[in-house]
Amino acid sequence: MTRVLNALRKEPVSGDTRSIVVFLHGYGANGADLLGLADPLGEHLPDTLFIAPDAPEHCAGSPMGYQWFPIPWIDGSSEEESRRGMLSAVDDLNAFLDAVMVDEDVLPEQVVLFGFSQGTMMSLHVAPRRDDPVAGVVAFSGRLLEPDLLEDEVTSRMPILLVHGDQDDVVPVQALPEAAEALQSAGFKEVFAHIQKGTAHGIAPDGLSVALAFMRDKLSL
Numbered sequence: 001m002t003r004v005l006n007a008l009r010k011e012p013v014s015g016d017t018r019s020i021v022v023f024l025h026g027y028g029a030n031g032a033d034l035l036g037l038a039d040p041l042g043e044h045l046p047d048t049l050f051i052a053p054d055a056p057e058h059c060a061g062s063p064m065g066y067q068w069f070p071i072p073w074i075d076g077s078s079e080e081e082s083r084r085g086m087l088s089a090v091d092d093l094n095a096f097l098d099a100v101m102v103d104e105d106v107l108p109e110q111v112v113l114f115g116f117s118q119g120t121m122m123s124l125h126v127a128p129r130r131d132d133p134v135a136g137v138v139a140f141s142g143r144l145l146e147p148d149l150l151e152d153e154v155t156s157r158m159p160i161l162l163v164h165g166d167q168d169d170v171v172p173v174q175a176l177p178e179a180a181e182a183l184q185s186a187g188f189k190e191v192f193a194h195i196q197k198g199t200a201h202g203i204a205p206d207g208l209s210v211a212l213a214f215m216r217d218k219l220s221l
Helices: 031-035 037-043 079-104 118-129 146-154 177-185 206-219
Strands: 007-010 018-024 048-053 057-058 061-067 110-118 136-140 160-165 191-196
Touching: 007 018, 007 031, 018 031, 018 037, 018 079, 018 118, 018 177, 031 048, 031 057, 037 048, 037 206, 048 079, 110 118, 110 206, 118 136, 118 146, 118 206, 136 146, 136 191, 136 206, 160 177, 177 191, 191 206
Parallel strands: 018 048, 018 110, 110 136, 136 160, 160 191
Antiparallel strands: 007 048, 057 061
């Protein structure tokens, strides 16, 4: 049984929803953590609704925050518990995306998933396995889960932007080329990459500018 995700939202500047950006936060954070990006982005994406769900589980490592799934080396969970949590969260996120598209009357090609860290891991796992491709995935500071399974499990291919800080000490920057290689091997034609120089585990202005240009292009705005 899927869990209903609570979500915050920032309405389109124009008042007219023609596209949606779904923010997926990192481990120990919450929807509000990324929704602040809607202000600088919304000026340039005036017909875009921004939605930021909280992950489905309270986070053991950060009591005020949420997690998409447990992380063994942080919270002492087992690999089995972590994967079970991830698969459960995949169902929750898919149900959430389905409901958002129905409620807002938009098609998959009008939706971008914008992930950070663990939210990126969810985005890169969920989007390729959905029946219809979304407009694109913006993937900050994360990695591709189960890359060896992707080629056999992929059902839709969409443009993907991978962004990573070269000083990231949480998810090593090497995760970016590893993800790009696995995606390209699985038949993804549009895989873009940007390295944020001098940036740790975060979203820098240059990375956000690249993400904005990507979203404007893929949403045809």
